[in-house]
Amino acid sequence: MRTLTAAADDARPRRLTIVQGEAVASADRALTLTTILGSCVACCLYDGGAGIGGMNHFLLGDPPPGVTPGSADAERYGLFAMEKLVNEMLKLGASRFGLRAHLYGGGNLHRGMRAIGDENSRFARRFLAQDGIALVREDLGGFAARRVDFQPGLGRARSRRVSDAPFADAMPAAIPAHTGEVELF
Secondary structure, eight states, rough: OOEEOOOSSSOOOEEOOOTTTEEEEEEEEEEEEEEESSEEEEEEETTTTTEEEEEEESSSSSSTTTTTTSSSSGGGGGGHHHHHHHHHHHHTOOOGGGGEEEEEEEOOOSTTTOOOHHHHHHHHHHHHHTTTTTTEEEEOOOEEEEEEEETTTTTTTEEEEEEOOOOEEEEEEEOOOOOSSSOOO
């Protein structure tokens, strides 16, 4: 867990990529957290009164038997990733009662296979409901990947669908017809 406890000295915009099993909490108004999601889910939490936000990115909701909070890959599981994000935000001064959540991802990218994205989405919604955290926005499910950008110090989020369409083949540039004349300057 990376925790950014204070805003940077300058106000230049910065971008930090959140990968699977990672979470970041910050009050930095110039910071943008970003991630790419397929079947994974990202939760963006924000306390508007404190100006503190955070994002996590988890691979699966519930951990298998034997995975404990101290395990090396524990935060890849939503149960631990969500608890860690909430606790780090509380350490920075957020109020549990002021937390608002956005959920993103949970896509089922491989049609005909197990709907892992749906399972992750159900887990995230259930976790928020059990913890009494208001879900104010979601972009979950479907068959597309997403890119999410979140400004934790401002509580602003944006989700964009990522196309899986192949790149078009590059067309060679047309060669101008040869006229046989050369002009010198």
